[in-house]
Amino acid sequence: MANSKERLEQQMAFVLEIDKLKNINRQSYIVSGERKETDAEHSWHLALMSMLLGEYANEAVDILKVMKMVLVHDLVEIDAGDTYAFDEKGNESKREREVAAAERIFNLLPTDQAAEMRCLWDEFEEGNSAEAKFANTLDKIQPAMLNAAASGKSWREHDVRLEQILKRNERTAEGSKALWEFTSELVDVHVQEGNIKK
Numbered sequence: 001m002a003n004s005k006e007r008l009e010q011q012m013a014f015v016l017e018i019d020k021l022k023n024i025n026r027q028s029y030i031v032s033g034e035r036k037e038t039d040a041e042h043s044w045h046l047a048l049m050s051m052l053l054g055e056y057a058n059e060a061v062d063i064l065k066v067m068k069m070v071l072v073h074d075l076v077e078i079d080a081g082d083t084y085a086f087d088e089k090g091n092e093s094k095r096e097r098e099v100a101a102a103e104r105i106f107n108l109l110p111t112d113q114a115a116e117m118r119c120l121w122d123e124f125e126e127g128n129s130a131e132a133k134f135a136n137t138l139d140k141i142q143p144a145m146l147n148a149a150a151s152g153k154s155w156r157e158h159d160v161r162l163e164q165i166l167k168r169n170e171r172t173a174e175g176s177k178a179l180w181e182f183t184s185e186l187v188d189v190h191v192q193e194g195n196i197k198k
Helices: 005-023 039-056 063-072 088-092 094-106 111-126 130-149 153-157 162-168 177-192
Strands: 025-029 036-038
Touching: 005 036, 005 039, 005 094, 025 039, 025 130, 025 153, 036 039, 039 063, 039 130, 039 177, 063 111, 063 130, 088 094, 094 111, 111 130, 130 153, 130 177, 162 177
Parallel strands: none
Antiparallel strands: 025 036
16 A cells, blocks of 8 residues: 555544543543543553463464454544443443444544454454454453452442343453453452442
8 A cells, every 4th residue: 555645644633533542531440549540541451461361362362463452442432432331321322322433433544444443343342253252351351350459449339239240241251261260259359348249
């Protein structure tokens, strides 16, 4: 593909647009419990986790593809906002909001890169490939680990019940049984401590 000023301008416009991810707050606190993490921090954390924990994937995975997937998966929240995992009302319109955001945000890029980003996002959302399963496992265990490290602060604030966590994580072991077992042990501790309701 030929380099052109128009192509570079589109790429730079996208680069500036995705900076907005730094302003999207999640419900998980950072380990210190002082503040909530941003989507950008979450995505960075998942990318490093994929690099470090790939050996625990149930199937052989392309780690670079997993890293790309986790870096792209929440970009739609620039428009759609972060929908808390246990917000039943918010989750009713989540898919519609995120698809509209994907259409706008990814199409800021040149056509070839827009298509690649959209394919990665769609694959993550469908959760059927080995890479998507592993990426989704990381996406599910990371906030649980942060909640556990922050003494269950977010779980307590939202009166989270064990059944909600188990429902949300029905497919988490599909990407890594070992990582889900590790995380479920943390959850069990916080059930015993009363940070998660039975």
